[in-house]
Amino acid sequence: MPQRLSDHNVILDTDSYKSSHFLQYPHGTTRLHSYLESRGGKYPATRFFGLQYILRRTLTQRITQDMVDEARTLIEAHGEPFPYEGWMRIVNHHGGRLPLHVRAVPEGTLVPVRNALMTVTNTDPELPWLVGWFETALMRVWYPTTVATQSYYLREIIRAALEQTSDHAERELPFKLHDFGSRGVSSRESAGIGGLAHLVNFMGTDTLEALRVARNDYGADIAGYSIPAAEHSTITSWGKDHEVDAYRNILKHFAKPGGIVAVVSDSYDLKNALVNHWGETLRQQIIDSGATVVIRPDSGNPAAMVRMTINALASKFGTDTNTKGFKILRNVRVIQGDGVDEDSIREIIQTLIVDGFSTENIAFGMGGALLQKVDRDTQKFAYKASAAIIDGHYQPIYKDPVTDPGKRSKDGVLDLALEDGRMITKQYRDFDVPFEGTLMRDVFRDGELLIEDTLDDIRARA
Structure with missing residues (x-):
């Protein structure tokens, strides 16, 4: 019988192909910015909910040598390369804490579709690929939302x-x-x-x-x-x-x-x-x-x-x-x-x-x-990269498929703000300073959950 794998190794909570992406970004990439949005769907707005639950079970976990070794053995046998040195940097340099920064609208907020609900960026310039690695886990906020x-x-x-x-x-x-x-x-x-x-x-x-x-x-x-x-x-x-x-x-x-x-x-x-x-x-x-x-x-x-x-x-x-x-x-x-x-x-x-x-x-x-009769396409959720720093220079990132214009993604460092009484996604270039009038909050940074809402808080917003 093969050795049993841990149920709690968050490194494995991703899609297989993500493990090859550390080799695919341009050389000199030090920052990556991704965002989550509902691109439309059945309802004209979404009530954002469930991120706190997901963060608590994924990004707050401490990465250990055993977790890295287990993930490496499985993923390499599975046919993918594995960023071993990057994960060991998290263990040794960051004490197992994931060097990511997550901002999001307050849970319970009703946000019109086609607006950014959450943004994610790396805080360690050697680990920009980490932003995409956790897309799989973070995207699951589509379900409670x-x-x-x-x-x-x-x-x-x-x-x-x-x-x-x-x-x-x-x-x-x-x-x-x-x-x-x-x-x-x-x-x-x-x-x-x-x-x-x-x-x-x-x-x-x-x-x-x-x-x-x-x-x-x-x-x-x-x-x-x-x-x-x-x-x-x-x-x-x-x-x-x-x-x-x-x-x-x-x-x-x-x-x-x-x-x-x-x-x-x-x-x-x-x-x-x-x-x-x-x-x-x-x-x-x-x-x-x-x-x-x-x-x-x-x-x-x-x-x-x-x-x-x-x-x-x-x-x-x-x-x-x-x-x-x-x-x-x-x-x-x-x-x-x-x-x-x-x-x-x-x-x-x-x-x-x-x-x-x-x-x-x-x-x-x-x-x-x-x-149960909902899926990710009910509200057409997407998590996309929208900006990077490469060789010290700002680089906008977006997709714009000719075959489906509705899937064009946003570019820029994104924030959600209130403008003339309307929620609107703002696009700018500053990775580290929120847009003036932002509706988003810092909810996670470097392994720590920064805000813990109660259900009463969320119901009050709702």
Whole structure:
């Protein structure tokens, strides 16, 4: 059996071809400047999030002789050259600290696309290739940023509907989109940082891993909340003939004054459960309990099932009309957790408004579409070199492919600034002095994390 490789060797957290690049830059290159941007995509702006988490796990690690030796052995056997002397310079001259400088916009900031979100440069003139080596790891900020961005735009859809139909929009909004995505992502890490990205915008989640990341990396005691809820097995284990007993048992344990419990109700026949079980047999028990029971349809066309559910519950439990003229269910609410994405959210909301019901009656549970159905191209993220110092002279760097003008990269030492109320990327030549009016901050330098935001800080910006 081959010798096991370390799970924590950050030298290996790169693309194979990066190991040959130290031989490819022009002779005399002493500084390199790269930047990260969203070149466009589905949404007109991005909510930047997750860099602190990535920096803590990559650039703050101390490089050791063992890490260098391990990486060299693997990479050279893999068919690539390895910059051994450069990595050993980090070990011996820098005490293992990575000589890089990272600047970025504050996490939680909403930035229009085609603007620099982060810049990276080397602080040791002998190691300019290090800026590109860590592109792979740093680029992964696209994921939490894209999740936070999508979640934000969904929040704005729901917010607009609440402001139109509810007297309590700000109170209701934080719990209207609940994260069901933990089982639908590719890894525990994705669940944690993706789930936390959603919690920048909302307060409801069933992704426990997001709470762990929030506490460990963003200083949050409890980042989000959940409620007791049924799944199909806790209903169907009672058998079809005892479906109502399964519901009654749930009410017994969780329907307390002021409490909330959610119950999936389509294991057999949703209409029968609504009209007979909830609407007749258990109706008075729900009313007397003082709790809010949230009914979850879980199959069929989302808009049609929500419409049927809310109208059936309205006929059995009654409604009140708010000051905006929309109906609110008494004692019960509805959550739709199947087939939820931007299109179905819009359709469900519009259907309820047409029927005269407030958006206050509905919440959404979103799984794979929230945390998994995004990729780097959703917002067209790119990390590109844009300037260098070669033989003591400034050199702009950019690509401009004739076959795809949309991929033209920026040149210059870049900074994000506020100009006439607009965020705009400024291009200049000074590697070491930020642009006047910069919106970026120094977040990492020479192995040290310089700023540690809390989740509260980020939510305040958001």
